[in-house]
Amino acid sequence: MPLKAVLFDMDGVIVDTEPLHRKAYFQMFESFGADVSAEFYASFAGAATKKVCQTVMDSFGLKTTIEEMMNVKRQVFKELFFGDPDFDLIPGVRKLIEHYHENGIKLILASSASQVTIDMVFEKFELDSYFMGKISGADLKASKPHPEIFLLAAQMANEPNANCMVIEDSTNGILAAHRAEIFCAGYKSEHTHLQEYSLANIVVHDFEELRIEKLHSYFLTNS
Structure with a gap:
């Protein structure tokens, strides 16, 4: 797929x-x-x-x-x-977002943060044009590790779960993706501590590893 x-x-x-x-x-x-x-x-x-x-x-x-x-x-x-001059996007993520967008990949934000915080981030870093939808877990009945947020995100993208990938950095988020039966890339950075990655389908330390051409062994990139 x-x-x-x-x-x-x-x-x-x-x-x-x-x-x-x-x-x-x-x-x-x-x-x-x-x-x-x-x-x-x-x-x-x-x-x-x-x-x-x-x-x-x-x-x-x-x-x-x-x-x-x-x-x-x-x-x-x-x-x-x-x-705060030190507050910025995580290194490499804008380049990855642009890469997916340029290649016609649908992007959905599925975060546990409040809608106010999500909107602040998207306004500050001008991300709205890349994403077709944003979901705040704070507005849902169940929170991660419940799979609801990712199931809703896949529905919002109007794609079957098999055509989706979650990018997560936390134990609860990875478990939520696993329970939703959606392929999960666990992002592990120098700032990550005490999180469990065993249920992630792949674990990466650099967003370059999630470029489309490098995911060919997991997804058929041509329809």
């Missing part, structure tokens, strides 16, 4: 927002007088913003509200998002 559609995850594949979230959290902590250590911050991995704010407020006896803390964090994150 020929490759007809690529379903992109966003965070960790197109951009890496974790450094921005870290900077935003620490600026927020400082503004409320909370001296959070790197070790304490590491314990928040995977926790929702509300939970982080609650924990810090309780731990340091802060005289504020969770809502105030969350608002400061969101505002700082937005300022960093548009103003």
Whole structure:
């Protein structure tokens, strides 16, 4: 079956927002007088913003509200998002997106991020013209590793699952693609830590490895 559609995850594949979230959290902590250590911050991995704010407020006896803390964090994150000179697309991904687009491959964004964050990324890096659709997992009933988001993305591309490929960098995303029975390329970068890639059909370290001509042993690139 020929490759007809690529379903992109966003965070960790197109951009890496974790450094921005870290900077935003620490600026927020400082503004409320909370001296959070790197070790304490590491314990928040995977926790929702509300939970982080609650924990810090309780731990340091802060005289504020969770809502105030969350608002400061969101505002700082937005300022960093548009103003931090170090924040950019992951190396090589724009070239890969352009390559697929030039070769008539349909592109769908299937991310767990909020629609607001997705739209911010697409606006900042001018990606809308390459993608025929965007799906936010935050709007769905089930989240990764449930396969719903990739099944919907394949439907949006109007292609059978066998003609699609998912690009993912996380354990949950790879498992979601596996459960959707869609070919999955696991992208493993220097920033990737503690993720499980055993269920990915292929694992790559450079987006050059996902050019159409290099996928010929997995997909028949001619209809």
